[in-house]
Amino acid sequence: MxxxxxxxxxxxxxxxxxxxxxxxxxxxxxxxxxxxxxxxxxxxxxxxxxxxxxxxxxxxxxxxxxxxxxxxxxxxxxxxxxxxxxxxxxxxxxxxxxxxxxxxxxxxxxxxxxxxxxxxxxxxxxxxxxxxxxxxxxxxxxxxxxxxxxxxxxxxxxxxxxxxxxITLEFLDPSGAKTGRGALPTGKGVDVVKLNDGSSIEATLSDVANPGVFVRAEDLGVEGDINPAKMEEQPELMARLEAIRQKGAELMGLDPTTQTIPKIAIISRPTEKDDESVNVVVRALSMQQPHKAVPLTLALNLGAASRVKGTLPAQVARSLEGQSVTVAHPTGKLEVGGVFGEDGAIKSALLHRTxxxxxxxxxxxxxxx
Incomplete structure (x- = not known):
């Protein structure tokens, strides 16, 4: 060659x-x-x-x-x-x-x-x-x-x-980035995802900046702040998360075999171990690997979904004030902002990087x- x-x-x-x-x-x-x-x-x-x-x-x-x-x-x-x-x-x-x-x-x-x-x-x-x-x-x-x-x-x-x-990034009109169906492609804040093994789990299917599937840590029987390495040591958990992700993709009208979207994340309410500024805790997967931090577009999605009444992120989020949401991930925390119209539509999502x-x-x- x-x-x-x-x-x-x-x-x-x-x-x-x-x-x-x-x-x-x-x-x-x-x-x-x-x-x-x-x-x-x-x-x-x-x-x-x-x-x-x-x-x-x-x-x-x-x-x-x-x-x-x-x-x-x-x-x-x-x-x-x-x-x-x-x-x-x-x-x-x-x-x-x-x-x-x-x-x-x-x-x-x-x-x-x-x-x-x-x-x-x-x-x-x-x-x-x-x-x-x-x-x-x-x-x-x-x-x-x-x-x-x-x-x-x-x-x-x-x-x-x-x-x-x-570096400030402002994602303009980020809803429906891939599905074209708005922030909630199924029209629901919470969907019941039925798996091939006969079990089911509640999930929020959201499409802001990039599509995401959000499930509660307690529904999976894991701690919300589980270490990424510990996740990899549990093949049954990893397989279940991938099965949920694929079924969520189908409900969103996406190809379940595509690994990059939607991404799946485990979310939970902050505990006394978390900084008081933290609103929601997340553990995310990318390409079937536990992420050491959190994919940025998924964090933007999570921040926006936390502001939408009736979603799982809104249910677990703690004391939301102002336009920003602070997300805790395995290596720290990340603040994401959003601008919402009077009708609740997401005008833009914003965050800072280097x-x-x-x-x-x-x-x-x-x-x-």
Missing amino acids: PTRSLPATFMRGGTSNGLVIHRHHLPSDVEKWQPILSSAMGSPDPFGRQLDGMGSGISSTSKVCVVSKSTRSDADVDYTFVQVGIKDGSLDLAGNCGNMSSAIGPWAYNEGLLKFGGEGGRRTVSVRVFNTNTGKIILASFEVDGEGFVGEGTYALDGVPGTGSR ARVLMKGDVFYSVKE
């Missing part, structure tokens, strides 16, 4: 990292991306390590972002998110990654895809990012100076060591002739 290469930037976005690539450096036919991107990330890898590529064997670090200047009147850049299957090398373009979304504006600015007038000193700019996976606009605001994106700053992000400059350029150059891949 001959080895080839293409220009790429390796970036951290929020609590994820991955490759960011110019659209014109990839084949025009998306179907031809698979052997290139999977090889670059080190997949397929039956050992699950991605030792032969840029990935590191977990879903939050097996990601690729493809970006181009937009031809849309309402956007500056177009961005396609690609989740690379670790063991099978499959490409999943079904949903978006909120964490890597924070890297898109800074990368596009550094690459010269964006032009802003004004002074050349340190200042904040806003970029309209069109996510092709969900068909939604994300407004990204971040700091730049005469040399490009300013990554240094004082904003601390749980799950990421050190500090960086704050990002950093880790490396820039050529990424090598192998293809079969």
Whole structure:
């Protein structure tokens, strides 16, 4: 198999990292991306390590972002998110990654895809990012100076060591991001999900920023703050969660075999062990792996669902005040905000991230002739 290469930037976005690539450096036919991107990330890898590529064997670090200047009147850049299957090398373009979304504006600015007038000193700019996976606009605001994106700053992000400059992401009109059926695709705050083994469980099926399935920890017989490693040690629990996720997908009108959406999360009410600012506790799965933090779009979904009367998140959430919801995850907490109209419709979902350029150059891949 001959080895080839293409220009790429390796970036951290929020609590994820991955490759960011110019659209014109990839084949025009998306179907031809698979052997290139999977090889670059080190997949397929039956050992699950991605030792032969840029990935590191977990879903939050097996990601690729493809970006181009937009031809849309309402956007500056177009961005396609690609989740690379670790063991099978499959490409999943079904949903978006909120964490890597924070890297898109800074990368596009550094690459010269964006032009802003004004002074050349340190200042904040806003970029309209069109996510092709969900068909939604994300407004990204971040700091730049005469040399490009300013990554240094004082904003601390749980799950990421050190500090960086704050990036604000505002997901505009996020409801129905994938189903097109609004925030509650089934029209219910709570659905009874019936499983093939004859059992059933209550779940909230919500589609804000990305689709999600939310179930109560107590209904699964687990502690709400269960350690992700402990979850992996319970194959029956993991299998049950995947079965619930797939049935939830069917009820939402989604393909149950697609791993990236909907994601499933275990939610619970905070206890005396949690910070007083925490409103809801979550343990999330991504690609059938317990997440070390929480997928960003799922956190946005959870925050919005906590504000919708009758949902499970609203039932377990503690003392909600103002427009923001603080979510506790395995490595800290995350505050997500939302703007609601008088009719209760979700106008936007907002949160803060940091990002950093880790490396820039050529990424090598192998293809079969």
